[in-house]
Amino acid sequence: MNNKVTDICEICTCVHKDVVERVKNESLSDELIYDIADFFKVFGDSTRIKILYALLGGEMCVGDLVEALEMTQSAISHQLRVLRQNDLVKFRKEGKAVIYSLDDEHVNLLLQQSMCHIIHKKGADFYGK
Amino acid sequence: MNNKVTDICEICTCVHKDVVERVKNESLSDELIYDIADFFKVFGDSTRIKILYALLGGEMCVGDLVEALEMTQSAISHQLRVLRQNDLVKFRKEGKAVIYSLDDEHVNLLLQQSMCHIIHKKGADFYGK
DNA sequence: TAAACATATGAACATTTATTCATCTATATT
DNA sequence: AATATAGATGAATAAATGTTCATATGTTTA
Numbered sequence: 460m461n462n463k464v465t466d467i468c469e470i471c472t473c474v475h476k477d478v479v480e481r482v483k484n485e486s487l488s489d490e491l492i493y494d495i496a497d498f499f500k501v502f503g504d505s506t507r508i509k510i511l512y513a514l515l516g517g518e519m520c521v522g523d524l525v526e527a528l529e530m531t532q533s534a535i536s537h538q539l540r541v542l543r544q545n546d547l548v549k550f551r552k553e554g555k556a557v558i559y560s561l562d563d564e565h566v567n568l569l570l571q572q573s574m575c576h577i578i579h580k581k582g583a584d585f586y587g588k
Numbered sequence: 589m590n591n592k593v594t595d596i597c598e599i600c601t602c603v604h605k606d607v608v609e610r611v612k613n614e615s616l617s618d619e620l621i622y623d624i625a626d627f628f629k630v631f632g633d634s635t636r637i638k639i640l641y642a643l644l645g646g647e648m649c650v651g652d653l654v655e656a657l658e659m660t661q662s663a664i665s666h667q668l669r670v671l672r673q674n675d676l677v678k679f680r681k682e683g684k685a686v687i688y689s690l691d692d693e694h695v696n697l698l699l700q701q702s703m704c705h706i707i708h709k710k711g712a713d714f715y716g717k
Numbered sequence: 718t719a720a721a722c723a724t725a726t727g728a729a730c731a732t733t734t735a736t737t738c739a740t741c742t743a744t745a746t747t
Numbered sequence: 748a749a750t751a752t753a754g755a756t757g758a759a760t761a762a763a764t765g766t767t768c769a770t771a772t773g774t775t776t777a
Contacts (some may be wrong), residue, residue, distance in 0.1 A: 473651035473685050473753055482642045482656040487703075489634075492641075494706045495699075496634040503629035504765075505621045512621075513611045521724055522602035527611040534766055536725055546709070555723045555774050556602050565705050570624075574616075576694050577623045580675070602723055633735075650754055663736055665755055684744050684753045 501545045502569070506530065506538045511561070511570060514548065518560035630674045631698070635659065635667045640690070640699060643677065647689035 487495075501507060509528050513519060521539065525532045539559060542548040549562040561567065616624075630636060638657050642648060650668065654661045668688060671677040678691040690696065 473649055474655050475649070475652055478646070478648055478652050479656045482645060482648070482652070485645060486638075486656075487641060491703070491706065492634045492637050494710060495702055496632055496637050498702055498706055499628050499637075500632035500764095503625055503632040505618075505625040506765080508621050508625050508628075509615075512616060516611060516614060517607070519607055519611070520602055520604070523604055523607050523611070526603050527608045527615075531767070532724070533726085533768080537765075540725075552774090555721095557724060565701075569701070572694075572698070573624055573627055574620070577620065577627055581623060629734095635735075660737070661754070662738075662756085666735075669755075681744090686754060 498545070501541060501547060502573075504538070506534065507542060508570075510535070510538060510542065511547065511566060514559060514561045515567060515570065518558050520553075520556040520558045522556070524559070627674070630670060630676060631702075633667070635663065636671060637699075639664070639667060639671065640676065640695060643688060643690045644696060644699065647687050649682075649685040649687045651685070653688070 502511075506528070510524060513524060513527055519527070521532065521535060524535050524539075528535065539548065539550075543550070546562050547566055548559045550557050550559045552558070631640075635657070639653060642653060642656055648656070650661065650664060653664050653668075657664065668677065668679075672679070675691050676695055677688050679686050679688045681687070
């Protein structure tokens with residue numbers, strides 16, 4: 460098969476019209492779809508997960524994160540920006556330091572849930588090293 | 589600054605030892621971190637979100653998805669593989685057709701939650717087109 | 718005011734990832 | 748058995764993403 464988006468209907472015959480019709484009617488706006496995907500994308504990076512998990516324990520300045528996660532200051536800072544832009548962390552300034560904390564109640568819930576899910580599924584050890 | 593991972597401790601002085609110590613002790617295994625990030629990564633693509641959302645309404649064959657989402661059969665099939673590999677969808681064969689459905693109770697919950705979250709935050713319209 | 722420090726950021730580079738194209742497999746129909 | 752159909756998949760390409768390097772900004776201290 461070689462479906463162009465424009466001529467799917469004529470070529471593909473294994474179609475349940477009622478199902479397709481219903482799904483098309485109930486479809487979400489493209490904008491919402493992208494927002495949902497982007498939301499998850501933020502959680503889809505190990506550095507950001509580490510940062511978020513660290514902040515679950517309380518606020519931390521950038522230097523703390525750099526040392527605790529053993530990564531460069533630049534890498535941490537770039538990822539903090541992503542988290543900021545998506546309203547997952549907030550910050551306050553204290554002299555030279557910038558102190559970050561979780562911004563969102565949902566974050567906690569979401570991380571806990573996903574960990575339960577994964578641990579349950581893979582039987583992974585919770586704490587490591 | 590120019591932090592190498594190996595010499596962070598000597599260079600960076602804005603560090604709260606107690607905090608760093610605690611975070612290091614409570615850190616998750618690298619494996620679990622990657623599993624969590626990978627888990628979210630699966631939801632971080634608009635095509636996969638569309639497929640999952642479509643399947644929330646009930647099982648569908650590949651051809652139905654192709655037509656409903658107006659994408660090529662190949663693109664749909666590739667993404668179904670990702671969803672399969674992550675145990676988010678299951679399938680049964682019926683003649684030539686392969687019929688997919690959601691595999692996991694969590695998926696429903698997670699999608700609903702994230703949508704609520706985003707709609708709440710952005711005030712987006714739920715249904716679109 | 719100059720120097721030091723904590724953090725942020727732009728550009729470059731490397732890696733990952735999604736889609737397309739072509740082809741392959743398996744089932745069904747003639 | 749030959750042909751048609753539904754779906755899967757490998758390779759190639761284009762786009763997105765994360766890290767590093769170098770440098771900029773803003774605050775504090777000497």
